[in-house]
């Protein structure tokens with residue numbers, strides 16, 4: 254019985270760790286600045302993805318901008334573009350560059 258429970262937990266654990274992207278490291282503060290940056294960016298992209306799924310992030314570029322998440326927590330560039338309103342610098346740059 255205990256074995257079945259343990260096996261079940263282990264399988265659950267491995268399935269979970271396979272489907273869940275890595276989260277901020279426990280030793281984040283000891284990382285190099287480069288590693289901190291890449292970890293922050295990957296966490297940021299993950300959060301933006303969730304915001305998109307929640308319907309509060311409708312960006313005009315793909316992959317979506319990051320700056321709106323940092324500054325506002327949401328993005329409505331698509332609507333702003335449609336109304337000829339100002340969009341964020343990141344989107345402006347990327348639209349101009351493409």
Ligand SMILES: [Zn+2]
Nearest residue numbers: 318321341344
């Ligand atoms: Zn934006």
